[in-house]
Amino acid sequence: MLSHQRPAGWALCVAPMIDWTDRHCRFFHRLLAPRARLYTEMIATGAILYGDAARHLDFDPAEHPVALQLGGNEPHALARAAKAGRDWGYDEINLNCGCPSDRVQKGAFGACLMSEPALVADCVKAMRDAVDIPVTVKHRIGLDYDESYEFVRDFVGTVHAAGCEVFIVHARNAVLKGLSPKENREIPPLRYHVARQLKRDFPQASFVLNGGLVEAGSALSHIGHGGGELDGVMLGREAYQRPRVLSEISQELWPETPIPDDEAVIAAMTAYAGEQVARGVPLRAIVRHMLGLFNGQGGARRWRQMLSDSRLLAANDPALIGDAWSTVAQANRRRAA
Numbered sequence: 001m002l003s004h005q006r007p008a009g010w011a012l013c014v015a016p017m018i019d020w021t022d023r024h025c026r027f028f029h030r031l032l033a034p035r036a037r038l039y040t041e042m043i044a045t046g047a048i049l050y051g052d053a054a055r056h057l058d059f060d061p062a063e064h065p066v067a068l069q070l071g072g073n074e075p076h077a078l079a080r081a082a083k084a085g086r087d088w089g090y091d092e093i094n095l096n097c098g099c100p101s102d103r104v105q106k107g108a109f110g111a112c113l114m115s116e117p118a119l120v121a122d123c124v125k126a127m128r129d130a131v132d133i134p135v136t137v138k139h140r141i142g143l144d145y146d147e148s149y150e151f152v153r154d155f156v157g158t159v160h161a162a163g164c165e166v167f168i169v170h171a172r173n174a175v176l177k178g179l180s181p182k183e184n185r186e187i188p189p190l191r192y193h194v195a196r197q198l199k200r201d202f203p204q205a206s207f208v209l210n211g212g213l214v215e216a217g218s219a220l221s222h223i224g225h226g227g228g229e230l231d232g233v234m235l236g237r238e239a240y241q242r243p244r245v246l247s248e249i250s251q252e253l254w255p256e257t258p259i260p261d262d263e264a265v266i267a268a269m270t271a272y273a274g275e276q277v278a279r280g281v282p283l284r285a286i287v288r289h290m291l292g293l294f295n296g297q298g299g300a301r302r303w304r305q306m307l308s309d310s311r312l313l314a315a316n317d318p319a320l321i322g323d324a325w326s327t328v329a330q331a332n333r334r335r336a337a
Contacts (some may be wrong), residue, residue, distance in 0.1 A: 011233075013036060013252060014026075014038050014239050016069040017237070018099075020289070022289075025030055025289040026060075032243050032244060032246045034250065037232075038066045044071045045080070046072075047078055049084070057282050071104065071109050073116075073119065078095065078123050078126060081239065082131050082135065082198045086131040092135075096110050097138060097179070113175070117158035120155070121158050137167055138170065141169060143175075156202060164205075165206060166208065166231075167206070167207050172185070173188040185211075195207055195222075209233050210233070214245075216252065219235065220252055226292050262294075282316060290307060290321070299329070302324070303324050
């Protein structure tokens with residue numbers, strides 16, 4: 001078991017997911033996993049430097065530890081954006097070197113950066129010079145259909161030499177031509193052994209495994225807690241679609257840290273929604289992240305229906321969360337009887 005003195009570090013992370021892991025989603029996930037490390041959606045440097053920085057960077061203090069993921073390829077701009085994130089209170093700056101979307105490819109960042117390890121090293125060094133918090137990199141294990149280990153080994157080696165000490169390894173190749181972002185999450189084969197080999201070759205660095213992790217037990221088997229070699233796991237879509245998996249993993253990693261039960265989560269989210277609605281945030285923007293909370297339980301379908309009902313949402317009343325929860329509780333009471 002993990003020592004009670006060991007910091008949370010990167011043992012459990014929730015992946016940055018565009019259109020999903022906004023601040024409302026992160027507040028919700030924090031309730032389910034009190035010590036997990038949360039990540040923003042990927043934010044392009046220009047949005048921070050020349051756009052509405054507050055809209056992109058605001059977060060609730062409860063979200064700590066929380067990391068800002070940046071998209072970009074210009075060292076000076078990344079350094080300025082990293083400093084803005086540090087000044088805003090983020091605990092980590094993460095550089096995206098894994099997104100394969102067309103938009104990212106047009107900007108020549110994301111997964112494209114894996115073909116330019118020296119540039120990534122320059123970016124990491126510039127950001128490390130600008131901030132006093134960890135600068136990390138999230139990357140794939142190869143580009144297109146080249147599965148040579150040497151490619152990713154050399155990438156990691158170059159970036160590690162520039163001072164990056166934490167690598168989040170999405171254990172699939174990124175196919176830049178011919179596959180959509182969704183297909184890139186499903187079609188390229190998972191090769192977890194590549195992440196393990198990276199850890200052996202760079203034992204002083206930390207490696208967090210991402211990609212295809214679904215069940216708590218199988219996820220834990222990859223890290224030291226479960227007898228594996230890696231330093232942490234990062235869950236993406238499973239954490240969003242079945243968020244209680246975060247609680248299952250948290251309970252194993254940190255048994256001394258209480259996990260709120262469903263009733264406490266509902267109460268906290270209702271109070272949070274009340275504060276946000278009072279500031280002009282539509283209720284829909286908050287509850288959309290909660291739809292998977294009861295997946296696999298009685299009443300889950302009705303829960304999703306109520307929190308997706310445009311007529312009910314039009315009232316913008318946070319009490320809807322409690323009303324929907326009552327249908328779940330009634331279903332579970334009937335099942336128990």
